[in-house]
Amino acid sequence: xxxxxxxxxxxxxxxxxxxxxxxxxxxxxxxxxxxxxxxxxxxxxxxxxxxxxxxxxxxxxxxxxxxxxxxxxxxxxxxxxxxxxxxxxxxxxxxxxxxxxxxxxxxxxxxxxxxxxxxxxxxxxxxxxxxxxxxxxxxxxxxxxxxxxxxxxxxxxxxxxxxxxxxxxxxxxxxxxxxxxxxxxxxxxxxxxxxxxxxxxxxxxxxxxxxxxxxxxxxxxxxxxxxxxxxxxxxxxxxxxxxxxxxxxxxxxxxxxxxxxxxxxxxxxxxxxxxxxxxxxxxxxxxxxxxxxxxxxxxxxxxxxxxxxxxxxxxxxxxxxxxxxxxxxxxxxxxxxxxxxxxxxxxxxxxxxxxxxxx
Numbered sequence: 181x182x183x184x185x186x187x188x189x190x191x192x193x194x195x196x197x198x199x200x201x202x203x204x205x206x207x208x209x210x211x212x213x214x215x216x217x218x219x220x221x222x223x224x225x226x227x228x229x230x231x232x233x234x235x236x237x238x239x240x241x242x243x244x245x246x247x248x249x250x251x252x253x254x255x256x257x258x259x260x261x262x263x264x265x266x267x268x269x270x271x272x273x274x275x276x277x278x279x280x281x282x283x284x285x286x287x288x289x290x291x292x293x294x295x296x297x298x299x300x301x302x303x304x305x306x307x308x309x310x311x312x313x314x315x316x317x318x319x320x321x322x323x324x325x326x327x328x329x330x331x332x333x334x335x336x337x338x339x340x341x342x343x344x345x346x347x348x349x350x351x352x353x354x355x356x357x358x359x360x361x362x363x364x365x366x367x368x369x370x371x372x373x374x375x376x377x378x379x380x381x382x383x384x385x386x387x388x389x390x391x392x393x394x395x396x397x398x399x400x401x402x403x404x405x406x407x408x409x410x411x412x413x414x415x416x417x418x419x420x421x422x423x424x425x426x427x428x429x430x431x432x433x434x435x436x437x438x439x440x441x442x443x444x445x446x447x448x449x450x451x452x453x454x455x456x457x458x459x460x461x462x463x464x465x466x467x468x469x470x471x472x473x474x475x476x477x478x479x480x481x482x483x484x485x486x487x488x489x490x491x492x493x494x495x496x497x498x499x500x501x502x503x504x505x506x507x508x509x510x511x512x513x514x515x516x517x518x519x520x521x522x523x524x525x526x527x528x529x530x531x532x533x534x535x536x537x538x539x
Contacts, residue, residue, distance in 0.1 A: 192230030241313030346373025348485015358382030366434030379403030
């Protein structure tokens, strides 16, 4: 057992406590990664608030990057010292969804149980299958992807969730085509990457919608052609006025029910609404089925951007190295592990793009 420091959630809605915990060695098909950076995602905050339930105490955090420090039996293709990103995409590679190219929907993910225990030996959950608010993690090889030389760890960490979720929602799920009109609701970390994805896919108009005017200006730096305040009386009418028609795709990149309630109003006939942001369990939105039937609209769910790590990470990192994808600009704050509660509080304000814990 290795002793490491980790930020533990003992009670939903309460501050995390940085404590010494134990991390077991990697088992078959697993690796140990010594982390350099872990960003704070709103999925972590929803988990910490108990929005999706789960057992406690737990270590959350899932948007990370570092170097392999140990490998378990049967691991091939990776060696100690390799730089990798760490994700929550844990897949078996053999079930029907994996075999059809959608590992994010794996129905039988492999697991040897949580590798973490408290200092006294009591159980400690590995939140979101990562537990990356810690100095090291032990994860399945399906959860990592190699990183090329030249990409900073703090930028690479963002790819693990925020980038692939937003970019993938635009490219993989929505399948945006050149010339289409796209609306992105929510200009936070995921929304900015959805905007980047729409730009790379060749969208003619990319309209950002957010509650904050300053975030709309930032959205334009990432590729949005226009911005609309969500608090306007009828923002969907303004979007249609700007584009001259309804949107071909609307990506809801925030887990707010009002955003979901109004998303379909932006759509053109035959358009598709893509659910990206995840509200708390039990939260409900309402639409009129007759409108979907009459207009031929579609509703799609996008889990982690329908990412396939081996396929998507190489071209995403290459785009960054070419200067065609913004990552460094997504970082709004850098924090130490013992400052994690301050970093979380800053993230809750909605002003941050991504706060990153540096180890």
